[in-house]
Amino acid sequence: MKKLINSPDDVITDALKGIEASDGNVRVDHENRVIYRSAPKEAGKVAIISGGGSGHEPMHGGFVGYGMLDAACAGQMFTSPTPDQMLAATTTVDSGAGVLHIVKNYTGDVMNFEMAAELAADAGIEVTTVLVEDDVAVQDSLYTAGRRGVGTTVLLEKIVGAAAEEGMTLAEVTAVAQRVSDNGRSMGMALTSCTVPAAGRPTFDLPEGEMEIGIGIHGEPGRHREPIADAKSIAKQLVDPILADLDFTGAPVIAMVNGMGGTPLIELYLMYGEVIELLGAAGVTVERNLVGNYITSLDMAGCSLTLLRADDEMIRLWDSPVQTAGLRWGR
């Protein structure tokens, strides 16, 4: 295992120190492992928190700041944070207008946030929850855990952050969040596994010449394995299942080509070029985009595609100013 760390046990503690030292937008509660906006939002506005396992940086801590999240709870590596972290964050950021919890659909995240929401309700705080469940690699079904929450989370956090900043009510913010969640789809692939520091070796073996299609963001194997193909074919394997799942024509689309952490930017740009060609041929109009490492899986090489079927309000909220380590424009 080759990593810039002191010891597998200290990775998150140490990284939080560096985040606090480098990012002027945030302060860190090291005991609870919660990253807060250094300049809290004005009182009376809806607050937004998210959180999840660590190892997906810049998500979520890099999205704390003006126009996006009020707090992010950092779990252990790939492990949902605990209800007490979420309760601390919820209590701290609430200024009376209520708190939205953005939860990626993983059994652990769902249960921990659920317990936190129960405790917060008990403490008299109004909490709503929106689930992100956008990974088309996973078949949805009544009898399963449903789809994983992946890339749409990034777009959702930006858009609802702007909605809250505008002063929308908790019900309105939640409705926007739900609309984003309903209209986002993602699909990912990996060229390599990742190495969880505590495990010390790659989560799965992926021989030279092979790739995994339909991976999530936790180094888990994908839906199937096949020989490595060229970027054009890989782009098709990401675009096709997304377009098969939802109609993306006739609306402004926000597209994200996301790196899994170990893939250099030049390859992500190259993939974006292939994706946009396929989308153009399918009559999909991309109005806004992100290309880069936004929701990662430690050092995994690979990428994911997220498409959001947006509307005018979402585009307006997307364009609003944001000031976080991970996304910044307009100020």
Added chain:
Amino acid sequence: MKKLINSPDDVITDALKGIEASDGNVRVDHENRVIYRSAPKEAGKVAIISGGGSGHEPMHGGFVGYGMLDAACAGQMFTSPTPDQMLAATTTVDSGAGVLHIVKNYTGDVMNFEMAAELAADAGIEVTTVLVEDDVAVQDSLYTAGRRGVGTTVLLEKIVGAAAEEGMTLAEVTAVAQRVSDNGRSMGMALTSCTVPAAGRPTFDLPEGEMEIGIGIHGEPGRHREPIADAKSIAKQLVDPILADLDFTGAPVIAMVNGMGGTPLIELYLMYGEVIELLGAAGVTVERNLVGNYITSLDMAGCSLTLLRADDEMIRLWDSPVQTAGLRWGR
């Protein structure tokens, strides 16, 4: 070799398509492989170009836009672009106030830019050149090629971009650039080699458990090899030679912890935490910072540290608005 590409020969052509499709700040001259600002600077202001081998993304193309570069010439992988590319860029961006060439100190880059400057002068364009030569891993000497130009390039392009945007003359912009170059120092290390697509395998072998200290940005081996140490010791190996080379106390410092392309953000944050602790103990005051992948070496895992001994003017120019794919704030 595991890469998201179509073929080793097409990587740069294909990536430029994706850059053009995704980055609204730029347009691409595909024939000459030059990335231009889509909205040119007002006439009468000094123009700034840079360029170098590809494989260092987001540098330089990702730094083209308001408040930074007017054009970037993309060479072959790790290979300086050619004088005709630079001449085309220089001719296009000059609006009468002259053009600054920002050149990283590599024999190839220096010679190609030199030929381009001769040709531009011949065409009646006023051109000045500033060399970046900041890598303290390399001993400087009258009899050698001198130090490599690495991380300071990023800080320099931002600062002089702002100077030109303010309307400074070519002489003034060049003086600021030279001051930044004189006061920037860098040091890098690698956990792995990188794989140049045309070569198809890692440039050097770096066994599990070993690292290279004093690497550049072209996958070349470093000054020496040693067993992998913890982040604290690695930080010391980066900080010490930089502080030994220039006094960084008593001035505002801009620090960059830069990833080489294959290192996830969580490790860079962790390294920043270690670096800032050492700098604090040494009496160095970091006023601004960057943590992320800014000047990379394809898929190499590792990082570099750059420190710039700034002054009030540099800090003011640093804080000015910039709008590029790689750096953005203030608009």
Added chain:
Amino acid sequence: MSADELTLDQLADWLRRFAELIAANKDYLTDLDSAIGDADHGANMARGTAAVVTHLDDATTVDALFKKAGMTLVGTVGGTSGPLYGTLFMKMGMSAGSVTELDGPAFARAFRAGLDGLIARGRTELNDKTMVDAMAPALDALDAVLAAGSGLPAAIAAAQAAAAAGRDATTPLVARKGRASYLGERSAGHMDPGATSATLLFDALTDPAA
């Protein structure tokens, strides 16, 4: 356990032995989770059970012991197993009440209440390829042997065997809950990590020194 009652000390020892067994099997559990999950079940359970052990001497009643264990697990494990094991013990504590020992039927009732809470929290069913697949048959066996009047030691032995059988039976299953469900058919052929840690919970009921 050789007696027909479980004292507070014996119940604390149970949790201590569970922590020891988890620590000894940490890498194994993580390996199992690497195959169909995210390679953290061993680290998660080891972190949580080690934290539980530091509080065992504080409790003076069974409900305090179990509730504290449950809350500690919820607060330190995270992920899927934190809320699930945490709920198991918190509900066990509530069912057990403010007593200082449990006889066989009371122990079985408390455990059943815990499992019901876990199932409600996890919205899971038998054969979803989860920890429930080890726990549910184990508790059924516990109940059955106790009902037959064979006493607690025999019931525990039967529960252990049933847990192990339930765990082994997860191998061919296609997961319908948790992270392994994302693998679809590829989840078949691997033993479930949570069912494996749950089996250790029953193994821990036998005092190796007894």
Added chain:
Amino acid sequence: MSADELTLDQLADWLRRFAELIAANKDYLTDLDSAIGDADHGANMARGTAAVVTHLDDATTVDALFKKAGMTLVGTVGGTSGPLYGTLFMKMGMSAGSVTELDGPAFARAFRAGLDGLIARGRTELNDKTMVDAMAPALDALDAVLAAGSGLPAAIAAAQAAAAAGRDATTPLVARKGRASYLGERSAGHMDPGATSATLLFDALTDPAA
């Protein structure tokens, strides 16, 4: 070359053979550059010489042939070898002038002018561990044998041997110029890639069919 003059066609053939030798040694040159550089010398030279070959039939004079070759190298190779090999041929062309063949001394004079241009562009000296370490002794040998009156074929053979010897002598050197200089002492023990490609330039002077 068997005659004592080099015709325009023979000179074009020289460049064509150089391109062939580079293509055949592309991976080898890249391997050498991997050890002490950035793994692109083979690709750089192959790209440039292949481009040169597409223009060989356009030229009707020696200066046009060489200048076009030089400009093509400058415009397609990039990096360090582009300006250096490019300057070599551009200056060779200027020295050769608008003729259709070169006798031995004129060829040697032109080559020397090219090397002087290259050295000025690269600000390099003998024993810096560069392509000059193969070229300079080769041109010295060419001059010496021609001065001794032994004719062009013998002079070329001597130049080839001297280039190869100069190339081999780069191995123990510590690089002082180019990318390899960043390695310091670690650059010793590796043959210089540019000196290796430069040796191929002299090897290409022998027509394998002749």
